Amino acid sequence: MSDIRTLAVVYGTRPEAIKMAPLIMALRREETLDVTTVNVGQHRDSLMLVPSVLRMGDDQKFSISQDGLSLTDISTRAWRTVSRALDRSGCDAVVVQGDTSTALCGALAAAYAHKPVIHLEAGLRTGNPASPFPEEMHRKLISGVAGLHLxxxxxxxxxxxxEGVPPSDVQVVGNTSIDASRIALEAWSPERSAIPADLLVEGRDLIIFTAHRRENWDKMEDFSRLLRRLATRYPQIGFVLPLHPNRLVTDVLRLGTSHLPNVRLLGPMPYDDMMKLLTRARVVVTDSGGLQEEAAALGRPTLVIRDTTERPEGIEAGVAALAGTDVDTIEKLVCTLMDSPEEYRRMACPSTCYGDGRAAERALRAIVDFMAGSR
Incomplete structure (x- = not known):
């Protein structure tokens, strides 16, 4: 019997592709493993904005994306697609990441085929099934079938x-988003960058604002009002809004803020450009989980505009604050950071609370040991 074990790595969204990339790099260096990648295409052109240094290539590539699909439609397509891909791959185990529909369907398809499931970024919880929805539900379902929880x-x-997972089945490895952000920043080049030059002027302060989560869709008009007030109060600050592809989100923000001279609305950005902008940010206001992690590593004070977070470590470390979604509260917190040097210095400290850039290396060792024990 061959000593080489085959892993199918399944992803379908840009965040998954980015967070999987450092692990795929590590797995491909391991002589006892053969890796096949399956891009389900949950996000249309999901790898278009992934920098070349993080593109791992798709051994099997699909596109289940279509405008107007319900969550049920997406999951049905993803499940069918992954099932067929796993049949073709002849893999021994399946790796999924995070909490997307692709991750859930990849895990369930593997479990139905009696293949071990390895879950990268396992164990995140808010304790509220409705926030984030459907991600919180997805996470718990994946945990129910996973054999190795990273x-x-x-x-x-x-x-x-x-929740009852045997401690021996869980390995703490860190978050590969920190690995990925370091790789992207090291490879960033001004010649290839799409960042407007005026946003990179030395000494210019920026506030980055992003909002895209389903539970915040009905708050976009409130957020537009917040941005108008802040942009008026701080005319010397550049407010940067990298817009989400979802038109339900972007149209309201665009309509409410595009007339302001110090507000810059940017289309979906390449990941390396986003990380470069993050290094220039004075404050980050976001509902993004990934940005919470990356901003903490870079020491950028972050206000999380959600009522709950599955990433409490940044708050405990003092580099982030849970601001909620009330715009008056958010405004007060932003103003405190802008007007109080002492408060700003307190939060502006790089932290390894989410990882130290070596998560992929630890995950590889855990996977090698797991595969050796699953023969």
Whole structure:
């Protein structure tokens, strides 16, 4: 019997592709493993904005994306697609990442085919099934079928153990988003960058604002009002809004803020450009999980515009604050950071609370040991 074991790595969205990339790099260097990548295409052109240094190539590539699909439609297409891809791959185990529909369907398809499931970024929990929806539900379902849980933090591990996952099945490895951001920043080039030059002027302060989560869709008009007030109060600050592809989100923000001279609305950005902008940000206001992690590593004070977060480590470390979604509260917190040097210095400290850039290396060792024991 061959000593080479085959892993199918399944992803379908840009965040998955980015967070999987450092792990795929590590897996491909391992002589005992053969890796096949399956891009389900949950996001149309999901790899278009992934910099070349993080593009791992798709051994099997599909496109299930279509405008107007319901969550049920997406999951049905993803499940069918992954099932066929796994049949073709003849893999011994399946790796999924995070909490997308692709991740859930990849895990279930593997479980139905009696293939071990390895879950990268396991154990994140808010404790609220409706926030984020459907991600919180997806995470718990994946945990129910996974054989190896690669938790990013000790808190995530504790969540899994509390739910009954055997401690021996959980390994704390860190978050590969930190690995990916370091790789992207090292490879960033001004010649290839799409960032407007005026946003990179030395000494110019920026506030980055992003909002895209389903539970915030009905708050976009409130957020537009918030941005108008802040942009008027701080005319010397550049407010940068990297817009989400979802028109339900972007149209309201565009209509409410595009007339302001110090507000810059940018289309979906290449990941390396986004990381470069993040290094120039004075404050980050976001509902994005990935940005919470990356901003913490770079020491950028972050206000999380959600009522709950599955990433409490940044708040505990003091580099982030849970601002909620009330615009008056958010405004006060932004103003405090802008007007109080002492408060700003308190939060502007780089932290390894989400990882130290070596998560892929630890995940590889855990996977090699797991595969050796699953023969």
């Amino acid at each position: 938790a990013p933090t000790k808190t995530a591990r504790a969540n899994l153990v509390r």
